[in-house]
Amino acid sequence: MESLTLTDIEQKYYSDLFVYCDTDNTKKVASNGRVLDLFRAAQLPSEVVLQITELCGATRLGHFGRSQFYIALKLIAIAQSGLPLRVESLNSVKDLPLPRFVVGKNEAEARHAALYQDTDSQGLYPASATAVIPRPPGRGLQNKKGPPSSTALPPEPTSPVVSPHQSPPTSPHSWRKHKRQHSGGNADRQPVVAATGAVWTQFREPQAGPVPGEGMWPSHSPPPPGQESWVSFTADTPPSSALPAMHPSSVQESTTIRTVASAATTNEIQRQSSGYDDPWKITDEQRQYYINQFKTIQPDLTGFIPGSAAKEFFTKSKLPILELSHIWELSDFDKDGALTLDEFCAAFHLVVARKNGYDLPEKLPESLMPKLIDLDDSAEVSESTADVGYSGSPVEVTPNKSPSMPSLNQAWPEMNQSNEQWETFSERSSSSQTLTQFDSNIAPADPDTAIVHPVPIRMTPSKIHMQEMELKRTGSDHNHPTSPLLAKPPELSEEAKLPTSMKFVAANTVGESQSGTSPEALKVVAPPPPPPRPHPSHSRSSSLDMNRTFAATSAPGQPQPSTIAFPPAVPPRPLPTQAEVAPGGGAVLTTTSPQQIPQQPNFADFSQFQAFAASEQPSSLPEKSSEGAGPLRTVKSDGQADERSSATVNSAKGSSGPLAPPPKPVRRRLKSEDELRPEDEQHGPQKSNVIAAVLATQPSIPRSVGKDKKAIQASIRRNKETNTVLARLNSELQQQLKVFRMISLEVQLEQLRPFSHL
Amino acid sequence: MSAFLHTSLDVVEEKISAVGKSLGDQRELYLGLLYPTEDYKVYGYVTNSKVKFVIVVDSSNTSLRDNEIRSMFRKLHNSFTDVMCNPFHNPGDPIQSKAFDGIVSGMMVQTG
Numbered sequence: 062m063e064s065l066t067l068t069d070i071e072q073k074y075y076s077d078l079f080v081y082c083d084t085d086n087t088k089k090v091a092s093n094g095r096v097l098d099l100f101r102a103a104q105l106p107s108e109v110v111l112q113i114t115e116l117c118g119a120t121r122l123g124h125f126g127r128s129q130f131y132i133a134l135k136l137i138a139i140a141q142s143g144l145p146l147r148v149e150s151l152n153s154v155k156d157l158p159l160p161r162f163v164v165g166k167n168e169a170e171a172r173h174a175a176l177y178q179d180t181d182s183q184g185l186y187p188a189s190a191t192a193v194i195p196r197p198p199g200r201g202l203q204n205k206k207g208p209p210s211s212t213a214l215p216p217e218p219t220s221p222v223v224s225p226h227q228s229p230p231t232s233p234h235s236w237r238k239h240k241r242q243h244s245g246g247n248a249d250r251q252p253v254v255a256a257t258g259a260v261w262t263q264f265r266e267p268q269a270g271p272v273p274g275e276g277m278w279p280s281h282s283p284p285p286p287g288q289e290s291w292v293s294f295t296a297d298t299p300p301s302s303a304l305p306a307m308h309p310s311s312v313q314e315s316t317t318i319r320t321v322a323s324a325a326t327t328n329e330i331q332r333q334s335s336g337y338d339d340p341w342k343i344t345d346e347q348r349q350y351y352i353n354q355f356k357t358i359q360p361d362l363t364g365f366i367p368g369s370a371a372k373e374f375f376t377k378s379k380l381p382i383l384e385l386s387h388i389w390e391l392s393d394f395d396k397d398g399a400l401t402l403d404e405f406c407a408a409f410h411l412v413v414a415r416k417n418g419y420d421l422p423e424k425l426p427e428s429l430m431p432k433l434i435d436l437d438d439s440a441e442v443s444e445s446t447a448d449v450g451y452s453g454s455p456v457e458v459t460p461n462k463s464p465s466m467p468s469l470n471q472a473w474p475e476m477n478q479s480n481e482q483w484e485t486f487s488e489r490s491s492s493s494q495t496l497t498q499f500d501s502n503i504a505p506a507d508p509d510t511a512i513v514h515p516v517p518i519r520m521t522p523s524k525i526h527m528q529e530m531e532l533k534r535t536g537s538d539h540n541h542p543t544s545p546l547l548a549k550p551p552e553l554s555e556e557a558k559l560p561t562s563m564k565f566v567a568a569n570t571v572g573e574s575q576s577g578t579s580p581e582a583l584k585v586v587a588p589p590p591p592p593p594r595p596h597p598s599h600s601r602s603s604s605l606d607m608n609r610t611f612a613a614t615s616a617p618g619q620p621q622p623s624t625i626a627f628p629p630a631v632p633p634r635p636l637p638t639q640a641e642v643a644p645g646g647g648a649v650l651t652t653t654s655p656q657q658i659p660q661q662p663n664f665a666d667f668s669q670f671q672a673f674a675a676s677e678q679p680s681s682l683p684e685k686s687s688e689g690a691g692p693l694r695t696v697k698s699d700g701q702a703d704e705r706s707s708a709t710v711n712s713a714k715g716s717s718g719p720l721a722p723p724p725k726p727v728r729r730r731l732k733s734e735d736e737l738r739p740e741d742e743q744h745g746p747q748k749s750n751v752i753a754a755v756l757a758t759q760p761s762i763p764r765s766v767g768k769d770k771k772a773i774q775a776s777i778r779r780n781k782e783t784n785t786v787l788a789r790l791n792s793e794l795q796q797q798l799k800v801f802r803m804i805s806l807e808v809q810l811e812q813l814r815p816f817s818h819l
Numbered sequence: 820m821s822a823f824l825h826t827s828l829d830v831v832e833e834k835i836s837a838v839g840k841s842l843g844d845q846r847e848l849y850l851g852l853l854y855p856t857e858d859y860k861v862y863g864y865v866t867n868s869k870v871k872f873v874i875v876v877d878s879s880n881t882s883l884r885d886n887e888i889r890s891m892f893r894k895l896h897n898s899f900t901d902v903m904c905n906p907f908h909n910p911g912d913p914i915q916s917k918a919f920d921g922i923v924s925g926m927m928v929q930t931g
Contacts, residue, residue: 368904368905368906369906371906372906372907375907376907382907383915385907386905386907386908386915386916387916387917389905389906389907390901390902390905390916390917390918393904393905396900396901396904397904398904398905398906423917
């Protein structure tokens with residue numbers, strides 16, 4: 062069975078028909094009885110009827126369920142229009158006239174006459190009701206026919222709906238007639254005016270209902286005959302016989318009222334036939350009318366109507382206060398004493414329905430529930446902004462999707478800001494800062510953030526740091542200047558860069574950075590003092606101390622480089638410190654360190670170590686990274702040698718890194734962020750220790766006259782290698798740190814979300 | 820029966836005038852009002868606008884805890900404000916709100 066989409070009119074029509082056929086009220090009709098009569102009245106050949114029955118699946122089911130019935134009706138309409146019966150045409154045929162069912166002509170005329178009579182009677186509902194009863198068949202159709210209808214509805218000249226009503230009765234009428242007595246054969250088939258007709262009939266009905274907002278509530282003129290007929294017709298059906306009692310309302314309403322009325326009538330029909338929800342559906346015309354009325358009270362469509370104004374307005378409807386009070390209770394959804402547009406429409410709708418004789422529901426029907434349109438819009442807006450804001454952010458932005466209270470939407474801008482800060486923070490932190498610097502430069506970010514949530518830590522490196530970082534960062538993987546507020550794109554690019562840097566950590570970028578930065582660093586660093594040095598070192602004071610101690614111990618114990626290498630504290634400790642200070646630019650640090658080494662007490666160890674290393678290895682061993690880069694550097698003169706060694710080291714590093722360090726970084730990566738930092742500190746030294754061990758394990762360099770130079774060069778190379786390795790490690794660790802930070806941000810975001818939903 | 824109501828109202832008044840608490844005593848245990856024939860407790864509650872709520876409870880049912888009474892008053896108060904929000908409701912008229920009645924009866928059923 063295909064899913065069937067019906068227009069509103071069709072829906073109502075079909076549901077009425079269904080109710081009519083559903084004599085047992087079992088929500089499904091047997092394939093005999095009224096259904097067959099109905100189909101016969103459609104004046105279709107029997108085989109077509111059979112085909113229809115089959116198509117809609119009734120034969121399969123053995124009975125007509127509601128959907129089958131609807132499909133059958135639609136197929137009947139299709140067949141009546143001359144279109145081939147196809148299941149696909151169910152939904153594809155637009156503007157299909159409603160299925161027509163033939164009714165007896167006599168009855169039609171009788172109804173017509175009755176209609177006239179009813180027209181004459183003024184508000185004689187009981188009379189009309191009684192009149193209706195004896196004339197059940199005659200109703201409906203005739204009324205709307207031509208002149209009578211036009212006279213019947215004098216006040217409806219301008220309504221667009223009037224035009225249909227000018228035409229002969231619409232299908233609903235015919236349908237009604239059919240309902241009364243599905244005796245076929247009546248040639249008096251009114252052309253179906255499809256939706257408009259149905260609407261029109263509905264119009265008739267509601268005319269009695271809502272009075273225009275101008276206060277014409279009480280003006281009840283004689284309801285048009287159509288209305289009456291409608292009413293009476295409906296009166297025939299079991300429910301809503303109260304309808305006829307409705308009509309003392311005015312007929313002289315403006316067309317707008319009529320539109321409202323039409324909706325009410327529509328609702329009434331629906332109410333009779335189907336469930337309770339449908340009747341309360343507000344049609345577009347009704348809604349438009351309500352909106353216009355709303356505007357007369359409150360020009361701002363997004364504003365509220367205060368209770369007093371609403372009270373005045375609805376009091377005009379002459380409904381008892383009790384009922385109005387009940388209506389208010391139902392419609393004031395948020396219980397704020399004021400009506401939003403939706404609430405107003407719901408209230409108005411309820412008033413209309415009440416005036417039409419509908420009983421007020423106990424609770425607000427779903428279709429009248431004020432929709433959170435504004436909220437949705439604002440949610441969408443903030444969602445879009447949030448999405449834009451988070452375009453590059455790994456943090457998920459989902460809360461906006463939920464229709465939330467306005468507070469949630471308001472919270473989002475804050476969230477956006479905070480997230481931006483988080484983003485920038487992570488960006489900043491990942492950029493350039495070494496772990497050491499990160500530790501030492503933690504500063505609260507953006508105190509303006511309204512959200513109490515995770516305060517992004519702003520990395521505010523000192524000037525010198527910035528300088529150094531800039532120097533070192535020129536060719537590094539991280540491309541972030543030390544500006545605290547970095548936009549997302551840079552962050553994005555940085556993030557994008559990081560992964561790439563991770564890949565290239567092995568050699569290329571680092572090497573490039575090294576080579577690239579080294580000359581610069583050399584140039585630039587030469588004049589400035591070596592202030593950066595103390596900072597990282599001071600953050601690693603412990604390691605330095607250990608370094609010293611170890612250096613002290615190791616210096617005398619030359620033959621124990623291997624043992625020294627792996628234990629945490631090692632002479633090479635300052636080396637990793639320096640290396641980490643230069644994020645991605647280990648070589649730079651290396652190059653710069655030589656100059657500073659002599660000035661740093663911590664390098665004393667290096668010098669010792671260097672001597673030791675120098676004694677160990679005479680020639681350059683590209684494969685072996687030189688952990689003794691520091692001490693070696695002191696000995697070595699900077700400049701060309703560095704560059705050369707750095708070049709060689711770079712190439713060496715490109716080919717193969719030290720054996721031990723790589724596993725260590727890998728291991729480190731597996732650990733948590735918190736562990737990362739302390740481990741980083743250890744890692745570096747360990748790495749350098751390994752390097753030192755490697756270096757130490759190298760065959761002793763034959764001592765020769767030129768050994769010093771070669772040793773220096775070798776050591777330089779080794780240092781470069783070490784630097785490269787450490788730089789790579791550093792970048793990897795920073796990448797991990799960034800990842801962890803992202804995760805923590807996400808977690809914080811998750812935590813924040815419940816708050817926003819409050 | 821109504822005499823007790825009136826006496827309890829008097830007691831509430833007395834309490835209001837005596838203490839400056841905004842909400843008044845949220846409850847007053849009239850244990851002393853347990854007459855031999857009618858054993859009941861009267862709880863009083865006053866809102867900021869001096870609207871008084873009185874709950875009369877039969878002592879036969881296991882005495883409701885203080886918290887329960889307080890929550891009942893809170894619910895009562897909330898429903899009452901909802902009713903008051905209705906512009907069609909004139910303060911002083913008997914409350915005809917079905918929702919209000921529903922809530923009240925629900926509460927009563929709940930507490931047995």
